[in-house]
Amino acid sequence: xxxxxxxxxxxxxxxxxxxxxxxxxxxxxxxxxxxxxxxxxxxxxxxxxxxxxxxxxxxxxxxxxxxxxxxxxxxxxxxxxxxxxxxxxxxxxxxxxxxxxxxxxxxxxxxxxxxxxxxxxxxxxxxxxxxxxxxxxxxxx
Numbered sequence: 001x002x003x004x005x006x007x008x009x010x011x012x013x014x015x016x017x018x019x020x021x022x023x024x025x026x027x028x029x030x031x032x033x034x035x036x037x038x039x040x041x042x043x044x045x046x047x048x049x050x051x052x053x054x055x056x057x058x059x060x061x062x063x064x065x066x067x068x069x070x071x072x073x074x075x076x077x078x079x080x081x082x083x084x085x086x087x088x089x090x091x092x093x094x095x096x097x098x099x100x101x102x103x104x105x106x107x108x109x110x111x112x113x114x115x116x117x118x119x120x121x122x123x124x125x126x127x128x129x130x131x132x133x134x135x136x137x138x139x140x141x
Contacts, residue, residue, distance in 0.1 A: 002086040004104045011108050024079025031082040034071040045128050048121030050074040056132035065090050066133050088129055093137040101126045
């Protein structure tokens with residue numbers, strides 16, 4: 001589990017955006033593989049230029065917590081996905097609802113360094129992750 005302050009601190013240490021992009025690529029490369037059966041049309045993020053999938057599941061052995069799997073076909077967006085998976089995973093629905101992803105993106109200055117279409121896709125990803133958390137918590141699986 002990661003928190004917003006950890007992410008912001010890392011970005012501040014990196015300095016310039018070339019280093020930050022490189023870091024995002026590394027975060028994406030460290031994203032655990034998404035099980036193939038979760039790469040469904042229902043789990044594909046609409047509104048992204050990239051092919052992005054994300055799935056929320058209740059944590060085995062701890063059904064009060066939610067974990068995420070994700071994958072993407074582009075390196076930078078996969079890195080943003082990795083940040084979000086780390087940020088949202090292993091939390092309760094209430095904790096997920098409290099996360100200020102928009103505030104994080106502003107503090108990281110992502111909107112200034114992503115194209116408008118990628119920026120729109122990142123927000124579509126956050127909305128989908130929040131919706132999925134509510135759905136799995138409601139259904140209990």
